[in-house]
Amino acid sequence: MNNEELTQILSDSIAFTSNIDKNLFTKMGVKRGLRNEDHSGVLAGLTRIGDVVGYERQEDGSLKPIPGKLYYRGLDVEELVAGIQKENRLGFEETIFLLLSGRLPLKEELEATKSLIAETMPLNHMATMNILALQGKNIMNILARSVLELYCYDENPDDISPNNLIHQSINLIAKFPTIIAYAYQVLRHDVRGRSLHVRLPHPEKSVAENFLFMMKGPNKYTELDIKILDLALILHAEHGGGNNSTFSVRVTSSTETDTYSAIAAGIGSLKGPLHGGANVKVMGMLEDMKKNISDWEDANQVDEYLRKILRKEAFDKTGLIYGLGHAVYTISDPRTGLLKEMARDLAKEKGREKEFALMELIENRIVEVFRESKKSNAKANVCVNVDFYSGFVYDAIGLPTEVFTPLFAMARIVGWSAHRIEEMNFSSKRLIRPAYKNVRELQGFIPINERK
Numbered sequence: 001m002n003n004e005e006l007t008q009i010l011s012d013s014i015a016f017t018s019n020i021d022k023n024l025f026t027k028m029g030v031k032r033g034l035r036n037e038d039h040s041g042v043l044a045g046l047t048r049i050g051d052v053v054g055y056e057r058q059e060d061g062s063l064k065p066i067p068g069k070l071y072y073r074g075l076d077v078e079e080l081v082a083g084i085q086k087e088n089r090l091g092f093e094e095t096i097f098l099l100l101s102g103r104l105p106l107k108e109e110l111e112a113t114k115s116l117i118a119e120t121m122p123l124n125h126m127a128t129m130n131i132l133a134l135q136g137k138n139i140m141n142i143l144a145r146s147v148l149e150l151y152c153y154d155e156n157p158d159d160i161s162p163n164n165l166i167h168q169s170i171n172l173i174a175k176f177p178t179i180i181a182y183a184y185q186v187l188r189h190d191v192r193g194r195s196l197h198v199r200l201p202h203p204e205k206s207v208a209e210n211f212l213f214m215m216k217g218p219n220k221y222t223e224l225d226i227k228i229l230d231l232a233l234i235l236h237a238e239h240g241g242g243n244n245s246t247f248s249v250r251v252t253s254s255t256e257t258d259t260y261s262a263i264a265a266g267i268g269s270l271k272g273p274l275h276g277g278a279n280v281k282v283m284g285m286l287e288d289m290k291k292n293i294s295d296w297e298d299a300n301q302v303d304e305y306l307r308k309i310l311r312k313e314a315f316d317k318t319g320l321i322y323g324l325g326h327a328v329y330t331i332s333d334p335r336t337g338l339l340k341e342m343a344r345d346l347a348k349e350k351g352r353e354k355e356f357a358l359m360e361l362i363e364n365r366i367v368e369v370f371r372e373s374k375k376s377n378a379k380a381n382v383c384v385n386v387d388f389y390s391g392f393v394y395d396a397i398g399l400p401t402e403v404f405t406p407l408f409a410m411a412r413i414v415g416w417s418a419h420r421i422e423e424m425n426f427s428s429k430r431l432i433r434p435a436y437k438n439v440r441e442l443q444g445f446i447p448i449n450e451r452k
């Protein structure tokens with residue numbers, strides 16, 4: 001038997017070995033996807049960091065859908081954004097302090113946070129050379145490998161004292177933009193044959209501006225580009241303990257492993273198209289739609305294309321409309337509205353109003369088409385999620401698709417850090433170790449000469 005034949009046998013066995021009847025979950029009281037029958041998440045922990053609210057529990061136990069709310073350390077994110085915008089400031093560094101410390105910074109604390117982050121952004125020479133040498137086309141993969149590489153440059157990588165956890169968190173938060181920008185520059189050089197630019201981050205610039213500077217060079221971005229990137233970073237920074245990547249970080253951290261291993265687990269999770277990878281898929285879906293409908297203002301054509309996706313006849317044929325649906329939000333994702341309003345201004349500045357109007361039309365049609373196509377077997381409420389507009393925003397500020405999901409990681413590293421610190425420091429902590437019910441019947445050992 002050759003290797004291919006053996007692989008085929010093993011691959012054919014998957015249909016049998018992985019077949020677990022959906023009804024068994026209900027019968028045995030096992031929560032599929034750690035979700036209750038009403039789609040709400042099984043409570044897996046307590047946190048003081050983020051709160052994601054999409055429904056209210058009624059006295060009779062049923063869920064009442066409500067407009068989505070997101071809180072960072074008890075502060076409504078819409079209020080945080082409005083406060084920062086009113087004072088005409090950028091806010092990502094303030095969000096970092098808020099999420100790590102639990103409160104808004106005083107003026108001098110904010111200034112110190114900005115300086116510390118900017119000063120920590122540069123990579124040392126060896127780390128730069130090693131990251132530049134990493135081969136590969138996927139920047140999430142390169143980011144995970146780079147994070148594991150940083151373990152080697154840390155004198156105390158396994159020290160889990162609170163002080164060292166903060167030190168490591170700041171280091172990773174500050175270095176993610178640099179790693180991502182350099183990884184993209186290498187890709188651009190290797191794959192597209194363009195010059196290799198390794199720009200040093202500037203100690204006076206914000207995270208958002210430094211990222212644009214390292215990606216695009218001086219004078220290649222506008223004030224609005226910086227502002228909207230900063231907003232996107234604020235909005236992606238944290239999403240409670242239950243989102244898949246943060247939960248992965250918490251699960252991994254509960255073994256008391258090192259920071260780099262735990263964060264690499266989060267990156268691996270976020271890369272998936274059902275989670276952070278959806279922003280790339282949304283743009284692909286939009287491009288495909290633009291090619292396949294003749295009139296971008298015709299709601300009937302938009303509806304028909306969306307129906308085709310749901311019938312697995314269009315785009316990636318998975319039957320999924322990317323940027324739609326959420327495990328918690330029902331009526332709205334509060335981040336989508338905030339991003340959309342700035343995206344509207346951006347579309348105007350960049351002359352992309354026609355595309356923005358198409359996105360708005362899709363947003364207006366998507367829920368109805370979903371409901372009518374899915375009928376009774378889908379949950380009653382769906383809304384567009386944050387990934388729906390984020391890809392358009394990044395594209396409009398001239399950032400390439402390869403960095404869309406890494407940008408999500410560049411923000412979420414803050415939430416991951418806060419959750420890792422909480423997971424390792426709450427007084428009644430326990431190793432996270434749920435159970436799986438085995439539903440395989442027993443088999444006996446058969447001597448090798450008697451097997452058929």
Ligand SMILES: CC(=O)SCCNC(=O)CCNC(=O)[C@H](O)C(C)(C)COP(=O)(O)OP(=O)(O)OC[C@H]1O[C@@H](n2cnc3c(N)ncnc32)[C@H](O)[C@@H]1OP(=O)(O)O
Binds near residue numbers: 325377
């Ligand atoms: C930042 C973020 O991570 S936000 C999420 C980003 N991901 C996406 O945009 C990918 C598209 N969306 C989805 O896949 C889903 O909506 C998820 C995974 C995000 C959330 O799903 P859940 O709330 O768990 O819903 P659930 O998986 O229980 O789905 C219920 C039904 O609706 C369907 N459904 C949910 N979302 C979608 C969608 N976007 N397109 C098509 N069908 C969908 C499911 O296939 C399922 O149908 P079924 O009962 O016939 O099997």
Ligand SMILES: O=C([O-])CC(=O)C(=O)O
Binds near residue numbers: 244386
């Ligand atoms: O909460 C979730 O499941 C996914 C999400 O929106 C996020 O992580 O930002």
